[in-house]
Amino acid sequence: MFSIVSKLRPNNSFFSLTKTFIPERNYAARKGTRERKQKKKTKKEVEVKAKFIPHNQRNKDALLAARPILKVDDSARPLPFDDVYIMKYYRWKVYPFHEAVESHRQTHHPDMYNEPNSHLLARIELNMQGEKATRFVEDFSRIAAIPHKFEHGDERAIIAFSKTASVRQEALDAGAQLAGGVDLIKQIQNGGVSLQNFQYIIAHPDILPELVPLRGVMKRRFPNPKMGTLAVDLTGVTERLLHGISYSAKKDEHEKDFGLVEAVVGTLDMDSRCLEENFAALVQDVYRMKPKREGTFISRCLLVSPPSSEKFKVDHELYIEVKDDNTQKDVEDDGEGERVAL
Amino acid sequence: MWKSLIRTITPLSKTTNCLLSAETSIQQQLRTTFILKRRINPPLSKKGGPPKKLRTRNYLYELVKDTNCDKQANIDLILTSYVDGLGNVGDRVSVKSYQAYDQLLLPGLAVYATPENLEKYKDVEVKDMKVYSSSTALGVMQVLSKITLSVVMNKDSPWTIQPWHISASFRKCCYMVPEYAISIPEKPIKGPNLDIEGKEFYITVTINKTEQFKVRCRIHHWSTNIRERLPYEEGFWKVPGELLFPEDEEIAKAQSQNK
Numbered sequence: 128m129f130s131i132v133s134k135l136r137p138n139n140s141f142f143s144l145t146k147t148f149i150p151e152r153n154y155a156a157r158k159g160t161r162e163r164k165q166k167k168k169t170k171k172e173v174e175v176k177a178k179f180i181p182h183n184q185r186n187k188d189a190l191l192a193a194r195p196i197l198k199v200d201d202s203a204r205p206l207p208f209d210d211v212y213i214m215k216y217y218r219w220k221v222y223p224f225h226e227a228v229e230s231h232r233q234t235h236h237p238d239m240y241n242e243p244n245s246h247l248l249a250r251i252e253l254n255m256q257g258e259k260a261t262r263f264v265e266d267f268s269r270i271a272a273i274p275h276k277f278e279h280g281d282e283r284a285i286i287a288f289s290k291t292a293s294v295r296q297e298a299l300d301a302g303a304q305l306a307g308g309v310d311l312i313k314q315i316q317n318g319g320v321s322l323q324n325f326q327y328i329i330a331h332p333d334i335l336p337e338l339v340p341l342r343g344v345m346k347r348r349f350p351n352p353k354m355g356t357l358a359v360d361l362t363g364v365t366e367r368l369l370h371g372i373s374y375s376a377k378k379d380e381h382e383k384d385f386g387l388v389e390a391v392v393g394t395l396d397m398d399s400r401c402l403e404e405n406f407a408a409l410v411q412d413v414y415r416m417k418p419k420r421e422g423t424f425i426s427r428c429l430l431v432s433p434p435s436s437e438k439f440k441v442d443h444e445l446y447i448e449v450k451d452d453n454t455q456k457d458v459e460d461d462g463e464g465e466r467v468a469l
Numbered sequence: 470m471w472k473s474l475i476r477t478i479t480p481l482s483k484t485t486n487c488l489l490s491a492e493t494s495i496q497q498q499l500r501t502t503f504i505l506k507r508r509i510n511p512p513l514s515k516k517g518g519p520p521k522k523l524r525t526r527n528y529l530y531e532l533v534k535d536t537n538c539d540k541q542a543n544i545d546l547i548l549t550s551y552v553d554g555l556g557n558v559g560d561r562v563s564v565k566s567y568q569a570y571d572q573l574l575l576p577g578l579a580v581y582a583t584p585e586n587l588e589k590y591k592d593v594e595v596k597d598m599k600v601y602s603s604s605t606a607l608g609v610m611q612v613l614s615k616i617t618l619s620v621v622m623n624k625d626s627p628w629t630i631q632p633w634h635i636s637a638s639f640r641k642c643c644y645m646v647p648e649y650a651i652s653i654p655e656k657p658i659k660g661p662n663l664d665i666e667g668k669e670f671y672i673t674v675t676i677n678k679t680e681q682f683k684v685r686c687r688i689h690h691w692s693t694n695i696r697e698r699l700p701y702e703e704g705f706w707k708v709p710g711e712l713l714f715p716e717d718e719e720i721a722k723a724q725s726q727n728k
Contacts, residue, residue, distance in 0.1 A: 210676065
């Protein structure tokens with residue numbers, strides 16, 4: 128710039144000799160420059176507008192403190208001794224499973240609600256306390272295999288991977304939408320087949336090395352033995368994924384040690400024996416997630432069926448196998464057939 | 470203390486005819502006992518010597534207990550006549566203080582269990598003893614005979630009211646009433662019939678196969694289809710409904726008197 132100045136004003140040699148380093152310009156700065164620099168100097172003060180909070184949500188902590196505790200404990204209440212009684216003063220009645228179903232059938236009878244094939248839901252309340260006092264069991268979603276199928280109404284498309292053709296065929300026969308080997312992997316890499324259309328991805332362990340490049344695409348759906356999607360018996364896996372009970376356990380937002388599973392066990396028009404076996408399978412599957420600590424994991428099981436608001440408590444302990452070291456040894460001696468807890 | 474004194478004396482000064490009250494209110498007890506604790510203990514005095522002078526700080530106290538807020542103990546009474554759920558003449562009962570004053574002593578149904586009264590009511594003839602099958606049977610009877618049980622029946626498919634319908638309706642309202650304890654009216658109630666919507670009838674419930682009482686039931690038609698459902702009537706149990714059978718009028722009258 129200085130060189131330009133000197134070129135423009137060659138006859139000012141006197142000044143240039145005495146004050147060589149003083150920038151001198153007799154032209155105006157570019158338009159808007161001063162404003163721009165001024166703007167940079169003054170910091171923008173962002174006005175934080177006070178957000179309106181509705182009156183009923185202002186004192187949230189106090190509201191939460193006043194909320195009834197979800198972990199219901201009625202053990203302090205007496206047992207009823209009359210045959211006619213007011214339920215709220217006594218301990219909850221524990222129904223035998225068939226009686227609970229029968230009671231729901233009464234209210235859903237054509238004479239009353241007229242919904243005899245309504246869904247029967249199991250409401251399983253969990254104690255989500257982890258191994259340490261400050262740790263909690265993470266929310267989990269699983270699919271429980273059940274002995275008696277029913278229409279669950281979900282869309283569950285399955286894609287199966289295996290190197291052997293016979294295994295692929297078995298998976299297709301069991302109900303998988305698509306089955307393939309290395310070619311299918313290439314097609315997915317090309318974009319010929321989209322994994323978006325499939326809810327579940329299952330694989331035989333023999334194709335696992337070839338499947339690894341797809342890990343980025345599949346992310347959490349990548350077949351793994353923990354989820355039960357990587358197994359030798361693809362038929363069983365497909366059956367379980369297609370017809371099993373899909374459930375998820377969620378911790379309460381504010382009461383972290385209270386978890387809830389609500390899952391359909393069957394429909395009311397099914398045989399109560401079948402419903403009971405499905406329920407047992409669900410309870411056993413949930414119980415598998417029990418953390419390694421003392422105490423109970425499943426705190427209460429209720430049977431619900433919309434539109435009725437009735438809840439019937441059933442005893443889940445009947446369906447859980449207690450894993451004591453002594454009993455396990457005994458059972459092993461007796462043989463496997465007697466371990467079914469039904 | 471002054472506060473409670475004022476509380477008792479002011480009504481006296483206002484009302485001239487204080488003779489009407491059963492007791493002179495000045496004799497009422499004043500609960501003014503506060504149990505205190507010294508915050509700083511006074512210094513120990515020498516053996517045999519005069520007590521040391523107390524300093525200002527020794528007059529600071531901490532409240533240990535305010536006897537005003539204490540839970541009142543039960544009061545022992547002797548019944549002078551039969552009282553539902555409590556006992557018969559001459560029975561010695563222990564009742565919560567407020568209930569004792571309000572419901573027993575004031576109406577004259579009981580007297581204090583003083584040695585004199587105990588002597589007086591020692592040998593009282595007991596007539597018409599009422600014995601219930603259990604201690605809670607009476608309470609259940611009183612509650613259930615006051616309610617209006619909503620019997621929700623279908624609006625589209627035909628039905629005739631059976632005991633299990635009533636039992637299920639009771640269960641929905643959180644009352645456990647088994648089927649065998651219910652006897653329905655002899656005349657069959659058939660539907661769906663919108664003419665009997667909101668009409669009432671009486672059923673008989675038997676507790677522990679001994680005590681019988683009537684329960685008011687009201688028919689409500691419910692449709693599985695949301696569009697065809699009848700509008701919900703807010704607080705329907707507060708408004709008395711029409712009777713389905715005119716011969717039930719006597720029962721209805723007797724029940725309304727009991728309320």
